[in-house]
Amino acid sequence: MRHLTSIRELTKDAAISLLDNAQQLSQVNDREVKKLPALRGKTVVNLFFENSTRTRISFEVAAKRLSADVINFSADSSSVSKGESLKDTAQTLEALGADAIVIRHPLSGAPKLLAEQDWISASVINAGDGSHEHPTQALLDALTIRQGFGLSQDLSGLKVLIVGDILHSRVARSNILLLNLLGATVTVAGPRTLIPVGIEQMGTTVNSSFEDALSAKPDVVMMLRVQKERMQGEFFSSTAAYSKAWSLEGDRLAMVGQDALILHPGPMNRGFEISSEAADDPRSQVLRQVSNGVAVRMAVLYRCLSGEQL
Amino acid sequence: MTSLILKNLTLPNGSGADIEIEKGRITKIGSVSGSGIDCAGLQALPGFVDAHTHLREPGFEASETILSGSRSAAAGGYTAVMAMANTSPVTDTAEVADFILDAGVRAGFVEVKPIGSVTKGLQGAELSDIQGLSESRSKVRMFSDDGVCVFDEDLMRQALVAVKAFNGVIAQHAQDPTMTVGAQMNAGALAAELGMAGWPAEAEESIIKRDAELAEQTGSRLHICHLTTAGAVEVVRWAKARGINITAEVTPHHLLLTEELVRGYDSVYKVNPPLRRLEDTLALREALLDGTIDVLGTDHAPHSREKKECEWQNAAFGMVGLEHAASVLQEVLIQSGASWERFANVLSVKPAQIAGLEHQGQLSVGSIANIALIDPTAKRVIERQTNSKSVNNPFAGITLPGRIVHTIFKGRFTLKNTQIQEQQ
Numbered sequence: 001m002r003h004l005t006s007i008r009e010l011t012k013d014a015a016i017s018l019l020d021n022a023q024q025l026s027q028v029n030d031r032e033v034k035k036l037p038a039l040r041g042k043t044v045v046n047l048f049f050e051n052s053t054r055t056r057i058s059f060e061v062a063a064k065r066l067s068a069d070v071i072n073f074s075a076d077s078s079s080v081s082k083g084e085s086l087k088d089t090a091q092t093l094e095a096l097g098a099d100a101i102v103i104r105h106p107l108s109g110a111p112k113l114l115a116e117q118d119w120i121s122a123s124v125i126n127a128g129d130g131s132h133e134h135p136t137q138a139l140l141d142a143l144t145i146r147q148g149f150g151l152s153q154d155l156s157g158l159k160v161l162i163v164g165d166i167l168h169s170r171v172a173r174s175n176i177l178l179l180n181l182l183g184a185t186v187t188v189a190g191p192r193t194l195i196p197v198g199i200e201q202m203g204t205t206v207n208s209s210f211e212d213a214l215s216a217k218p219d220v221v222m223m224l225r226v227q228k229e230r231m232q233g234e235f236f237s238s239t240a241a242y243s244k245a246w247s248l249e250g251d252r253l254a255m256v257g258q259d260a261l262i263l264h265p266g267p268m269n270r271g272f273e274i275s276s277e278a279a280d281d282p283r284s285q286v287l288r289q290v291s292n293g294v295a296v297r298m299a300v301l302y303r304c305l306s307g308e309q310l
Numbered sequence: 311m312t313s314l315i316l317k318n319l320t321l322p323n324g325s326g327a328d329i330e331i332e333k334g335r336i337t338k339i340g341s342v343s344g345s346g347i348d349c350a351g352l353q354a355l356p357g358f359v360d361a362h363t364h365l366r367e368p369g370f371e372a373s374e375t376i377l378s379g380s381r382s383a384a385a386g387g388y389t390a391v392m393a394m395a396n397t398s399p400v401t402d403t404a405e406v407a408d409f410i411l412d413a414g415v416r417a418g419f420v421e422v423k424p425i426g427s428v429t430k431g432l433q434g435a436e437l438s439d440i441q442g443l444s445e446s447r448s449k450v451r452m453f454s455d456d457g458v459c460v461f462d463e464d465l466m467r468q469a470l471v472a473v474k475a476f477n478g479v480i481a482q483h484a485q486d487p488t489m490t491v492g493a494q495m496n497a498g499a500l501a502a503e504l505g506m507a508g509w510p511a512e513a514e515e516s517i518i519k520r521d522a523e524l525a526e527q528t529g530s531r532l533h534i535c536h537l538t539t540a541g542a543v544e545v546v547r548w549a550k551a552r553g554i555n556i557t558a559e560v561t562p563h564h565l566l567l568t569e570e571l572v573r574g575y576d577s578v579y580k581v582n583p584p585l586r587r588l589e590d591t592l593a594l595r596e597a598l599l600d601g602t603i604d605v606l607g608t609d610h611a612p613h614s615r616e617k618k619e620c621e622w623q624n625a626a627f628g629m630v631g632l633e634h635a636a637s638v639l640q641e642v643l644i645q646s647g648a649s650w651e652r653f654a655n656v657l658s659v660k661p662a663q664i665a666g667l668e669h670q671g672q673l674s675v676g677s678i679a680n681i682a683l684i685d686p687t688a689k690r691v692i693e694r695q696t697n698s699k700s701v702n703n704p705f706a707g708i709t710l711p712g713r714i715v716h717t718i719f720k721g722r723f724t725l726k727n728t729q730i731q732e733q734q
């Protein structure tokens with residue numbers, strides 16, 4: 001595995017082995033010295049064309065725990081704002097010694113393009129591209145679900161419900177693909193205007209009612225972060241109306257099974273798509289998702305840069 | 311100039327013959343005594359006519375010039391190209407049209423005839439100087455805002471009325487802009503997965519339907535550029551059944567390539583209108599075979615590297631097409647059992663009629679000698695680099711049948727034994 005730009009690039013075995021590696025690496029977090037020499041001498045560049053402090057820090061911590069050097073390159077403070085092309089930016093970073101480029105980009109497909117065109121030889125890891133994919137998020141979610149149910153292999157038999165703005169969500173797309181790969185059953189729910197036409201073909205059923213979807217007793221309820229500004233006008237009548245129909249709160253929280261897990265990729269809009277009550281519920285996995293994010297990114301960086309499993 | 315004799319070729323109707331050319335005209339078809347160029351095994355066809363070429367000059371010479379585009383056309387078997395109006399300045403005046411006409415004559419590889427824009431500056435707000443263009447030295451007969459749709463319905467109606475005076479034609483780029491804001495690819499499941507805004511088939515079909523009705527009301531000629539959907543085929547079929555004066559075009563890429571190619575986000579596959587589903591491709595091929603679609607138009611749209619070597623969403627729409635069009639048509643038509651006469655109709659006779667080119671689309675005694683000679687048995691791997699200045703070639707690496715061996719324009723070789731012949 002040289003790049004990771006889409007879950008489509010993974011086989012089931014490769015995905016499980018990445019999760020296994022991440023599971024082992026998550027123990028480094030509990031050590032007194034939280035560092036392994038695995039990627040000493042390697043340089044990882046976080047190339048972020050879009051702000052995402054959390055994801056950037058997570059990749060940075062992951063790379064540093066493996067002893068790699070980390071360079072953070074933010075597009076707005078760089079020559080990109082002067083009109084430099086993606087190709088030139090990437091080639092410049094490689095000339096500076098980058099072995100892996102972790103890229104976040106507002107346009108769908110930019111990481112795949114960088115990986116597949118003959119521009120650079122560095123590894124390319126997708127840290128979220130437009131409304132396409134966010135593969136490491138899906139992997140950390142899968143690891144969290146696996147841990148939550150005490151599983152060691154795949155997720156077969158589990159029912160996962162993804163709720164919110166599916167149309168604009170790269171987290172949803174990567175999760176639909178990975179959860180299917182791992183044998184789980186996926187349902188997405190949200191306002192119809194925020195569910196892309198044809199999404200069923202990725203391997204999901206669509207439900208237009210949160211209550212109805214919850215009555216099917218999903219094992220996992222994954223709430224998506226919702227951009228408030230999108231919830232008025234073109235896609236939905238108002239933010240209040242959105243919250244009323246699609247927030248995880250009150251009676252809906254009561255419908256979530258006692259053994260079910262509640263996931264959210266963060267950062268949460270408390271009181272909007274998720275109530276504080278739900279966010280702080282013992283079933284909520286939000287903080288475990290964050291720590292698993294570091295472990296998964298360590299596993300991905302290691303696999304891409306060393307070409308080996310642990 | 312002495313006579314040129316082409317020996318032992320095959321005519322579109324399948325019979326063998328020699329062709330004698332003198333002073334730029336075909337003087338004899340049949341058995342011609344005397345020595346000449348052996349064309350045994352070669353299929354003779356009237357020189358190809360592309361009713362849809364972007365030559366990019368004036369304004370975008372980094373992508374193509376009238377000379378480089380003309381050379382590419384000759385290499386593809388063409389003897390005439392219709393130059394689309396989205397140049398800079400736009401071809402909305404006689405001056406720009408005549409500049410293109412003259413540059414085409416200077417290049418000398420093919421007949422270059424300008425298409426006038428329907429609206430000033432392609433802005434869709436007011437009509438171009440349609441009469442002035444028609445009365446210019448270029449005698450413009452075809453008008454198109456290709457690249458953008460003439461969306462204002464009343465303006466479209468007025469344009470159809472305006473060209474009726476000289477039996478002109480409006481070539482419409484059918485795309486409802488309100489349904490395709492930010493659209494990047496065909497709408498549907500793949501667009502959903504790839505996270506890009508989709509281009510619904512209805513955006514194309516609704517405009518064709520509307521314009522067919524306008525053509526019916528005005529009695530004017532309407533040509534639909536680049537059909538891409540199964541539904542669009544149905545609309546054209548309906549319009550023709552009603553007797554509406556409508557013709558339809560398909561591109562080589564929409565006949566062979568599908569949206570699956572978008573998966574890698576390689577912008578060489580980014581084109582307007584977009585690559586569609588396999589079932590659309592199959593419907594287009596069927597429509598070409600049954601005559602619902604009249605002509606092959608390349609929509610040859612060269613773009614310099616920097617306009618393509620970037621993120622999909624930032625890349626320009628378009629792909630080159632002049633040098634593989636005939637091979638694609640052979641793959642689709644001949645290999646499905648259609649005749650070379652039908653091939654000649656689609657690639658030469660009919661586009662010449664639609665565009666109003668008097669000296670094209672004929673292979674008969676007395677006509678100007680515009681001839682393409684194909685080796686239909688050849689197989690070739692399409693190369694990325696062609697005679698075009700640009701390399702946005704989606705067919706690179708694909709094996710296709712047929713090779714253009716000779717192209718003769720006004721009695722002179724522009725391509726001989728597959729080699730471009732520089733013109734004096």
